[in-house]
Amino acid sequence: MGSRNTLSHLAKPIVSGAGLALLSGCNRHQSALAPFGEDAAAIEHLTIVMVVGAVVIAIALALLMRWAVKSPEGSLTLISGERLIVILGAILPAVLLLGLLVYSLPQMRPHPVEAADLKIDVTGEQFWWRVRYAPPGGEPVISANAIRIPVGRTVLFRLTASDVVHSFWIPGLAGKMDMIPGRVNELPVKATKPGVYRGQCTEFCGLSHAWMAFEVVAMEPAAFDRWLAAERRPAKPIDGRGRALFASYGCGGCHAIGGTDQSGTVGPDLTHIAARRSIGAGALPVTQDALVRFIRASSEVKPGSRMPAFPQMSEGDARDIARYLGELR
Amino acid sequence: MIRKLHSHIGSLQATLWTLIVAPTTWAVHFLFSYLWAAVYCAKTGQFAEEPLVYWVGTGLALLVIAISGYIAVIQSRVPGDPAPHEHSTESDRLRFIAYSTMLLAGLSFIGVIFTAAPVLILEDCR
Structure with a gap:
């Protein structure tokens, strides 16, 4: 009686917890079930085929077991029993598995990459993403913690890491690819739907692993070309107290700002x-308050981050620097 | 002609050595697949457009396994002592080893196809 009560008490939280977990899969922002790229669509299709196949096989097996248990002894002769085992136990699984293998293998072929395709080098660092666009025939463009890609064009991600192993995953775009120090892994992708999506590090890489994310913006090709051209130019030069403070606190020792003499890498x-x-690789929104908080105590937001805290910095100084950063569009 | 061949096969010895012909061929083909892909990709930098050597190697492996299986099928049907064939007599021993060889040949045949399929369908050095 007691155990039944415990069970019924547990049922509600278990059901609602499982329901919530399932509902979280409904977000289209970061989901392999909401593909916006060819590879993710192929993976989703393959998953559906495999799941349906597995369910059909499981049901057929259950029915067969039921028949085997229920039917009276002697329903089959020795020979027909052996034949049944050979057909259902050897030939059918071999044919089914071969069918699924031959069906799934062509979908694992990577996109062909031409020399004229855009390459994007992404380096995993604890706990952010170094991004370098290498358009064919153009100067590279340096960025971080956000990736923009053109829809309908093949893009080759060249992935590596500088410290520990990370993993690059944009669930709606393609499968995962590890980022390994000293090695460059290639991941060709093709986006099909414009929109704003999210990627996440999927190899535990330290204290702030869960805070190592990035926005992915899939854009129409013409808009992407305009954006890339604008990204190559520095933000409008702004002079002010914030800019001077940025220099005097030594921020440029680690961070670069194009068009200024701050050039840390x-x-x-x-x-x-x-x-x-976002700032801090998906950790906080880009607001003045968030910038102030991140500048003064980044490790409160991202434990294990290499950026030192600045407890000696006054709130006023931090606000001025945040205002300056807030103008770097 | 066929009957003569069958009676010749039936008189062949079936041993533990003949039993492992098919799985050994599967293992050698497995190694061959990795070596062929690694050497080809390292030497040319791209996957072969027509991997003739690989086709021939795979065909050869399947042929050896098929022959081993064919011999085993005939040997497992050699008439002898009455069923069940589980006594320690010469003919039951032959049937038992032949039947095992046949099953292993079937498994190895599928194994070789499953190994060759990714090489031939993926066509990629990455």
Whole structure:
């Protein structure tokens, strides 16, 4: 009686918890079930075929077991029993598995990549993403923590890491690819639907692994070309107290801002930080308050981050720097 | 002609050595697949457009396994002692080893096809 009560008490939280977990799959922002790229669509299709196949086989097997248990002894002769085992136990599984293999293998072929395709180098760092666009015949463009790609064109991601193993995953675009120090892994993709999506590090890489994410913006090709041309230019030069403070606190030792003499390469490039959708690689929104908080105590937001805290910095100084950064569009 | 061949096969010895012909061929083909792809990709930098050597190697492996299986099928049907064939007599021993060889040949045949399919369908060095 007691155990039944415990069970019925547990049922509600279990059911609602499972329901919530299932509902979280409904977001179209970061979901392999809401593909916006050819590869993710192929993976989704393959998953559906495999799941349906597995369910059909499981039901058929259950029915066969039921028949085997229920039917009276002697329903089959020795020979027909052996034949049944050979057909259902050997030939049918071999044919089914071969069918699924031959069906799934062509979908694993990577996109052919031409020399004229856009290459994007992404380096995983604890706990952010160094991004370098290498358009064919053009100067590379440095960015961080956000990736924009043109719809309908093949893009080749060249993935590596600088410290530990990370993994690059944009669930709606393609499968996962590990980022390994000292090695470049290639991931060709093709987006099919414009929109704003999300990617996430999927190999545990340290304290702030869960805070290592990035926005992915899939754009129409013409808009992408315009954006890339604009991204190559520095943000409008702004002079003010914030800019001077940025220099005097030594922020440029780690961060670069195009068009200024701040050229550090240890941390993310901040040339167009205000045009991104988040700071700290998906940790906080781009607001003045969030910038102030991140500047003064980044490790409170991202434990294990290499950016030092600035407890000695006054709120006023932090606000001025945040205002300056907020203008870097 | 066929009957003569069958009676000749029936008189062949079936041993533990003949039993492992098919799985050994499967293992060698498995190694061959990796070596062929690695050497070809390393030497030319791209996957072969017509992997003739690989086709021939796979065909050869399947042929050896098929022959081993064919011999085993005939041997497992050699008339002898009455069923069940589980006594320690010469003919039951032959039937048992032949039947095992036949099953292993079937498994190895599928194994070789499953190994060859990715090589021939993926066509990629990455």
